[in-house]
Amino acid sequence: MTDTLLELRGLTKAYPGVVANSDVSFTIGKGEVHALLGENGAGKSTLVKIIYGLVRPDTGSMTLNGAPYEPSEPRAARAAGVAMVFQHFSLFDALNVAENIALGMENPPAMGDLAARIREVSEQYGLPLDPDRVVGDLSAGERQRVEIIRCLLQDPKLLIMDEPTSVLTPQEVEILFKTLNILREEGTSILYISHKLEEIRTLCEHATILRLGKVVGNCDPRQTSARDMAEMMVGTLLHVPEKAPHELGDxxxxxxxxxxxxxxxxxxxxxxxxxxxxxxxxxxxxxxxxxxxxxxxxxxxxxxxxxxxxxxxxxxxxxxxxxxxxxxxxxxxxxxxxxxxxxxxxxxxxxxxxxxxxxxxxxxxxxxxxxxxxxxxxxxxxxxxxxxxxxxxxxxxxxxxxxxxxxxxxxxxxxxxxxxxxxxxxxxxxxxxxxxxxxxxxxxxxxxxxxxxxxxxxxxxxxxxxxxxxxxxxxxxxxxxxxxxxxxxxxxxxxxxxxxxxxxxxx
Amino acid sequence: MLTLEKRAQPSKAWVYVAPILAVIITMIVGGVVFAMLGKPPLEAIRTIFYDPLFGDFASYSRPQLLIKAGPLILIAIGLSFGFRAGIWNIGAEGQYIMGALAAAATGLAFYPMEARWLIFPLMVLAGLAGGMVWAAIPAFLRIRFKTNEILVSLMLVYVAEAIQASMALNLLRNPDGHGFPGSRNLSQYPSSANLELIANSGVHWGVMAALTAVIFAYFILARHRFGFDVRLAGQSPRAAGFAGVDAGRLVFICMLISGALAGAAGMFEVSGPAGRVSIDFNVGYGFTAIIVAFLGRLHPVGILIAGLLMALTYIGGELAQLSLGLPGAAIQLFQGMLLFFLLAVDVMTSYRIRFGKTE
The missing domain is CATH 3.40.50.300 (P-loop containing nucleotide triphosphate hydrolases)
Structure with a gap:
């Protein structure tokens, strides 16, 4: 836990008319579940894209395991041990699970071997998934498992998850969290992006909060209330929706x-x-x-x-x-x-x-x-x-x-x-x-x-x-x-x- | 390595620069092609673009410009509605022929009656109807059986050409023509002639119709619900469905508009510049109009300019064939290049180029 896996130093990325990230620095420890919090447009997506090699920062640097880390594209990021599960899945409905996973691999093994590996990984991490099923028939939660297993097959050191629970039932969330905890115990770090603060409080041990492209705070979510975190994100006091009492009509x-x-x-x-x-x-x-x-x-x-x-x-x-x-x-x-x-x-x-x-x-x-x-x-x-x-x-x-x-x-x-x-x-x-x-x-x-x-x-x-x-x-x-x-x-x-x-x- | 990056907003500047740049690139590459054919490139370019307007025989070729641009613009305006909505009517040539045949048949049915006030308008209506009927076939098949309108409309061009040949040889053949194929000359029959409205200007009723269509289309696209629906359906079909646009109805209306305008163009041509139904009086306006529509970015004013430009390359091309001996195929190649480069440069409207390191 004390060792640092990824360190970001002074990352800045500007687009015409808007600074997406301004001097962002934080570290992710080995085996740490690190939450990245922020409103829409706070710069979370850009930051994650920088880490995953989709976007290059204007200034700033990153080190991974002590070595300089400058991924020029996602392939380089994956080779360095960084994997990402996107909010929107990129799966082909008409293909089966194993075929979809093979499509995302550099050198896919033979289909039979791959299916066996998928079964193995899905057993190991408690993610039920049948490699022979057609993706079009899967629920959103199962589709997400396809993406997660695709990442796990690469044996990542850092797994980035963008809003993973937005499509899951409470039971599926529970399954996912068990998986993430197994990964954490194995020493895999997780960068977890979510709007659901209660989830972050149960799962993450560290949170970095972004607002308008800048780091505005750090906290231990287990010790901080959801409301406090939300107010840090927004920068103002939060208002809880209320319904004025009224009678139902016809x-x-x-x-x-x-x-x-x-x-x-x-x-x-x-x-x-x-x-x-x-x-x-x-x-x-x-x-x-x-x-x-x-x-x-x-x-x-x-x-x-x-x-x-x-x-x-x-x-x-x-x-x-x-x-x-x-x-x-x-x-x-x-x-x-x-x-x-x-x-x-x-x-x-x-x-x-x-x-x-x-x-x-x-x-x-x-x-x-x-x-x-x-x-x-x-x-x-x-x-x-x-x-x-x-x-x-x-x-x-x-x-x-x-x-x-x-x-x-x-x-x-x-x-x-x-x-x-x-x-x-x-x-x-x-x-x-x-x-x-x-x-x-x-x-x-x-x-x-x-x-x-x-x-x-x-x-x-x-x-x-x-x-x-x-x-x-x-x-x-x-x-x-x-x-x-x-x-x-x-x-x-x-x-x-x-x-x-x-x-x-x-x- | 070059990568394309989508712009958040389509570039306004590129919308205007792209066609001009495409014309310039076409001139350069065309010049190289002409040089490879052993012709003087600068002279060839000048013959195509400058001489028809300001050369020694410009007084003859200038009216030709409007005569050729008229049908191109009229057809392209019709096509632009469908193209904007994602409905690909490639068969305007066939609708043009069918409009011309319907109009000619109507006019000839009254021959030699003298009643221009009745016969000429009837022929216009017949031209509109002929084109519409021919365009309704692929529209109906697409809506009812999900056929591909590109294939059906294109194949119907060849059917129309066969009907046209048959008409010229049989039903519509001039009884006083000593057995030669082709109909009576409609431009010499006072009740049906599509006359030049201003002497030596090339302006005939078809040109007026084309200008009217430009103004009307501009208005519809900018201010009318139908124009909005067309654009919406072309950009996001699902959003159009959610907005309440009936996709089938839109296909039908767009096809009918393009068919009607192509048919009208055929009517004005057969009763004016072409004069009569022959086995091959069509000269490909219906196909060239597709280029015109895209060169004009499917915008009414753009189509007006593009139609004039295309007409210029036709006339200039003929001049170049006569005076420099350029092969006709080289001229067609030249016109094709224009569309090709436009589509290539057009990418810049929605994307920007990023220069990145190669691996």
Missing amino acids: VVLSIRGLSAPAPHQFGTALKNITVDVRAGEVLGIGGVAGNGQDELVAALSGEMKTAAGMVVIDGREIGRLGPNERRAAGLCAAPEERNGHAAAPDMSLTENALMTGAVRKNLVNRGLLDWPSARTFAEEIIKAFDVRTPGPANTARSLSGGNLQKFVIGREIMQNPRVLVINQPTWGVDASAAASIRQAILDLAVSGAAIVCISQDLDELREISDRFAALNEGKLSAPRLAKGLTIDEIGLMLGGAHDMEVAHVDA
């Missing part, structure tokens, strides 16, 4: 026997989903990614049409209507994938505001676009949701993930919908922005809207939901009152069957 949204076939090969069919959501109510829907969340959002937003009576708003059957007719009826939606689905990356924020706001904000008159009003609407969203951008003429692509998320959610909330359907409202958004998004959702509910919030962040669902239901293989469990529901009960509602058992570790 049923606004009724989903009645909603069934739909899987839209594509790796999609999920929806099976007989029935639930009512009342005015002022937030229905939280949990579940592991790939269990029908995208399909449910599509069926509600109007991208996927169903039988007329399967989706009903205020007594009006809208199952057969398209997205804009549903917006007119009062239903707004925000899909999970921001770039290319909820927003058009190469279009300006003004154009993106127009994209879904046209109907309810009257931005189109007799087919003619009202650009000044669209620009005003975009500016209102930017202001109300603190979207960090020079102005509405910038492209959606130029925004960081969290800022674009704020824009997308803000765009839907500011249309004052009767029903709001959101998937992963705060995914990739930092603590303070997440709190303000949740507050805005709660405020919208208080004003009388019915809200369906789909999320994989169970803490978030417990914080804002009135009732909770779980989506599992396209089926929705019966909703239960969220108050008093424990994490274990939620875990069981999520279908539990997703690899609850840790693979047996050979003695």
Whole structure:
């Protein structure tokens, strides 16, 4: 623990108009689980990219095991013993686990040997994974295991993990943590990036906190409260979302026997989903990614049409209507994938505001676009949701993930919908922005809207939901009152069957 | 080692510089090719780009510029809608032919009646309809059976050419033509002639239509919901679906627009500069218009400029063939290079080049 594995000294990286990292120095000890904390845009990604050889620093140096370390590309970083598990997986759906792993290797061994190695490593670290399964059929947690095992096969000295638990069930998180602890005991260092402070408190022994590209603090997360860490990240006091007390109104949204076939090969069919959501109510829907969340959002937003009576708003059957007719009826939606689905990356924020706001904000008159009003609407969203951008003429692509998320959610909330359907409202958004998004959702509910919030962040669902239901293989469990529901009960509602058992570790 | 890095914002400067740079590179490489063919490169370039406008015979070639640019611009404007939306209509040549045949057949059906106020507008409508019907086929097949519109529209060009030959030889053949193939001359039939509107300017109704299309397209793309939907669908199809754009309907409308404008171009050509339906009166405008559309970056004003430039290389190329004996294939090569270099330089709009160390 006393030995230093990686030392960063004075790393600075500037991009045109923004300094991503400014004089960043810290050390990671051998066998240490080191947390890297910071808001969106604090410079975590750039720093990690420097360590992994994707970006070169302007100034500063690194030493690995006492020797100078200047990876010119990820291959060099891997050769030096640095491996990384990305937030977004780079896997081919149509290939099996072993084939996917072989694709990422310099000199892949014969398939039979590789499969045996995969089994061996997955046993050793308690990560259940069958090398012969097709990746398209795997859950998000299992996909992540593919990426982790791909890294472990290289026998890394330092493993970088970027937001690893954002797609996992509580049980899967537990399995992951056991694996990370085994790695730690073997002397592998882990650089762990996450927004979930409670996790960091249970897992990490050291944390470096970044703000606006600079190191603003160090702490021992086991000794520091989550709130203190969050406030260090943000630099100000944190506000916890609250829901003003209010009465629930009549049923606004009724989903009645909603069934739909899987839209594509790796999609999920929806099976007989029935639930009512009342005015002022937030229905939280949990579940592991790939269990029908995208399909449910599509069926509600109007991208996927169903039988007329399967989706009903205020007594009006809208199952057969398209997205804009549903917006007119009062239903707004925000899909999970921001770039290319909820927003058009190469279009300006003004154009993106127009994209879904046209109907309810009257931005189109007799087919003619009202650009000044669209620009005003975009500016209102930017202001109300603190979207960090020079102005509405910038492209959606130029925004960081969290800022674009704020824009997308803000765009839907500011249309004052009767029903709001959101998937992963705060995914990739930092603590303070997440709190303000949740507050805005709660405020919208208080004003009388019915809200369906789909999320994989169970803490978030417990914080804002009135009732909770779980989506599992396209089926929705019966909703239960969220108050008093424990994490274990939620875990069981999520279908539990997703690899609850840790693979047996050979003695 | 060179690496390409995506820009956060597309470069505004490169949007304008790229076409100019492409023209310059084409001139240089084209000059080298001409030199290798044993022709004086500077003189060849001058003959192609300068002489048609300001040379000794410019009074003849200048009107030709508009006559050639008119159909190119008209067709390219139509194609640009589909291309922006990711709908690849490669068969404008066939739609052009079918528009011309429909218009010619309509005009000839009234021959020799004198009623220009009725016949000429009817022919325009027939031209629009002919092109639309031909474009509707690949559109329908794509929507209904998910066929590839590139292949279907391209193959329909050859079907249209076969129909055209058959028409010239049979149904539409001039009864007073002593058995020669080809129809009556529509430009000499007062009710159908697409006349020059200003003497010796080359401006005929097709040129006016092209200019109108440029203005109209500009307006639609900048201010109308349809133009917005087209751009959105081209950039992010999923986002378009979420925004409520009906993909099938968009395919259909874009194909119909490009078909209609190509058909109209065929109508103006067959009743004016070409004059009559012959077995091969089409000269490839429908294909060249694809180059024009991209050279003009799918922007209406860009297409206007690109159409004029392309017309210039046509006329200049003919001049160079006559005066310098340059082979016709070298001219086509020259035009192809223009598109090639444009697409190459175009990368700079969205990417920047980084010079990095090689391993």
